[in-house]
Amino acid sequence: MHNGTLYLAGESLKEMLLPVIGSELLVNLIMTLICIVILFLLVATSALVFTLGERKVCAWIQVRIGPNRVGPWGLLQSTADMLKLLTKEDIIPQGIDRWLWVLSPILIFIPAAMVYALYPFDDGVIFADVNIGLFLLIAISSQSVLPFLMGGYASNSKYAMLGGMRTVAQMLSYEVPMVISLMGIIMITGSLKMSAIVEAQSEIWFIFLQPIAFFIFLVTALVEGNRPPFNMVEGESEIIAGPFTEYTGMRWALFFLAEFANLLSMGILTATLFLGGWQGPDFLPTQLWFWIKAFLMVLVYQWIGWTFPRTRMDTILSFGWKVLLPLALLNLLLTGFGIYIFKWLL
């Protein structure tokens, strides 16, 4: 059976609730609701932490101090930012496509939050451990292309439109090498289930078995998550803020909520797929290992982002199609041969 700390906590809560409420169906319903609330809180907290963390890390890498005025060491900066955004004027530009414009920041948040249902946080702790786990995860996260394009189109502004077009170009092109690079992992595991992928790494992490896939995933995750140095969608020095140009206040903040949810998502996904997920040596609880790995990967992504200058649109597209895609296909071939040789040796 499962014996993660989080799993045991959930089980004991269930046992405590059962005599109080009586019906097992009702208890399961309540547990599901609790899980959903926890996942949403997690997403919201990630935004709160990363608004400050991102700027602190960026400052640290670029030998600056970063925000340090609000609260001790600038810890209350996120709160101040939130209050500022809430009290800002809600500007609705003229000539926009009203419905699409309003829906875009809301819709962009849905796939970003939904993927959290598919992450194995601890032994036995996964909201939906479905058969097609990894594939469904990629399918859901690929839905975040359209809201960007919607926002870009609806804003009726040249910069926003360009940003929207760029989103489609880069996100769709990089989905191809990402999926093919992850195929190696699926071949070794023999399952698309997220929990099975984590369990397959109990002997050796996939980063050692699939180093090429890890490199490809690192690059494609940065592109898909719109992170610097591949944040062509926003590209402040070229197109102001891309699809977000015409948004103010809370609508603008929603875009960033989704972006920070995606950042944590990238960290969790990399840790789960390549670094063994919640598994680790026994001296620390599994739950702690999970968050250490996830945040380490977030730090790596930020480190890459704040070290390299922004690339150009045409270079990242040709890099995706001409370098990463053949490399991913080669990795697929090598993995196939590797599995055969491994079976033959046994």
Add this chain to the structure above:
Amino acid sequence: MNDLIGSAVFCVLSLVIIGTALGVVMSRNLVHSALLMTACFIGVGIMYISLEADFLGAVEFMTYSGGVAVLIVMGVMLTHKGNGVPSNPFNGRELFAAALAVIFTAVMGLVLTFVQMPPDTGFVSADTVGDLADMMLNTYILPFEIAAVLLLAALLGAVILAKGDGEA
């Protein structure tokens, strides 16, 4: 209880799918039509998942939503906007379309009433992905490969068309 939830989900999904599909046809704006089509596809994908064809549902999300994004980009590039002209105008063939729709509905009704449906065995494979993979890569490998070659030829043709004969 489960049956009730199942039918409720089915009804709501059908309403969403039919509503968005109507929207695709009725909207005067090409981009709205395309976006409503995505909503329709997502509805169909969820319907597949609720009918325990989870892999097919995820494929529906992945391919169609991406395809629609490219479609919208094409639509925006090829049509003008903001000059008052609807980008997706009606073409005045409502009567013909209505007749066709009536005939189609009649045929579907006849099929539903007169064709003997196979009995519902209630059996759904636990491992749809594995079974599908087994079918595609073992039993039906030849059709699968033929489709792959066809798609490759289409891809190469598109490259030649886009880049011109001399460059490619």
